[in-house]
Amino acid sequence: MTVSETTNASVPLAALSEAFVRKVAGKTLRIGVVGLGYVGLPLAEAFVRQNLTVVGFDIDQAKVDMLEGGKSYIKHISDDRIQSMNGSGHFSSTTDFNGLKSVDAILICVPTPLGAHREPDLSYVVATTENIAKHVQPGQLIILESTTYPGTSEEVLQPILEAGGLKAGIDFAIAYSPEREDPGNPNFETSTIPKVVGASSEPEREMACALYGAIVPTVPVPNLRTAEAVKLTENIFRAVNIALVNELKVVFGAMDIDVWEVIEAAKTKPFGYMAFYPGPGLGGHCIPIDPFYLTWKARAYGLNTRFIELAGEINSNMPGHVVDRLAEAMNEKLGLAMKGAKALVVGLAYKKNVDDMRESPALELIDKLRARGMEVEYYDPYIPVAPSIREHPEVEGMRSVKWTEDALAKFDVALIATDHDDVDYAPLLAAVDLVVDTRNAIKERSDKVVRA
Ligand SMILES: NC(=O)c1ccc[n+]([C@@H]2O[C@H](COP(=O)([O-])OP(=O)(O)OC[C@H]3O[C@@H](n4cnc5c(N)ncnc54)[C@H](O)[C@@H]3O)[C@@H](O)[C@H]2O)c1
16 A cells, blocks of 8 residues: 555645654554665664564665575674564565655665765765655655755755655655764664654654654754754764864873873763774764765855864874874884885774774775885774775775784784774784784783874
8 A cells, every 4th residue: 555545645744744643653654764774774673673664775786685685784783683674574675666655754874975075975865865756655754864964855855855746844744863873882772872853844843753753762853954963063073072182192192191091081070071082083984074064065154164174184184193103113113114014904994893994094094004115914803805995996805814823923013993892912912013003902001002
């Protein structure tokens, strides 16, 4: 049965909204999740766990085939979890977007990267919205979850969705609800992170809050652009604070003060301070990218985002700083030049306990070490073979080395770029004379270990 068979285009949205809310309560609501990646898949799972029916849509046939076969393609989501989604009878996945007609709510979770000139690349969002527009039904609720600049839902999505004649806020509903998923974080998952929900009218907000209320506490905000701004605020806050602590690392390092000791002590203050940690640079799909969505939009208002630009500059200088520290340490402690020496980069993923390499600073570090004549290999228990990465073609096909004292002994220096929890550093410390640690992964202070 399609949504149009159960609702009527001439009925005002307030009435359609009541029907929608009743369906959520009665668990008869059907949800379409478009984009089954790091965000869409756990979101689908959270609804399925509440016995709501989810159809997952993706353009990637390989992903759909894996899901159908009970296999996961995301490290921290086990095959068992996919199998129990399939076994629940409430989940299916497809590349056939005709099925969008027969769902009540459509959640868009597709990528929002930056273009070549650091401008927002909304091509995935636009392509998805155009697809949805072909199928949009009266009474449907369409929610963008992808991170983006304030104004996207009204200025980009709404006109595409209305092109067929149905009107947002009258015939169908639009909402924006930013995804706050933190992959690999053992303390929080989709169903324990409150969801901010913005919409242009009360019925639309009620529909979206009822939907998410089935899985998480909701935080309604007055309109779409406020919800879009919330997500950017959260990620800009992180980018700026990471830049600050990276700057402090450089300054304190020059004064022979260990920034990690400083942070440990500072965070004992019970108010007015929040610990952020330095590292080899920003990584991942969000923090290095999202702030520049606001920078781009601010230009349309004749405004500059100076904090964002400065944070970007400091954070993107970090790989260079780390490599300089490594060169100094090799010189001082080993009497070795970089050229011709062998380096092991420990951790390829952009953060601990995930297998995601997007924007990983480790890639930049490998490039920089090689540019200075070093022979570089890597170890990452979650990435046995480096996949193809557009900006770093030279890394493709590299294989993670064995983590034994014998296999590690050939390296002159190791550079810890990512601190996966289940790595035992004992073989490394036994085998290698110099370890440059950008994450404070090795807690014992020793002459062999240099923080950078
Ligand atoms: N990964 C995170 O930790 C995280 C956290 C919060 C917010 N976000 C935001 O969520 C959004 C999605 O990120 P992600 O990490 O899940 O991305 P992802 O690359 O893991 O997944 C996106 C999925 O969308 C699919 N896709 C691409 N174009 C499509 C189309 N036209 N139709 C249907 N499917 C399509 C891809 O095949 C892929 O499976 C982004 O805006 C990101 O900024 C991500």
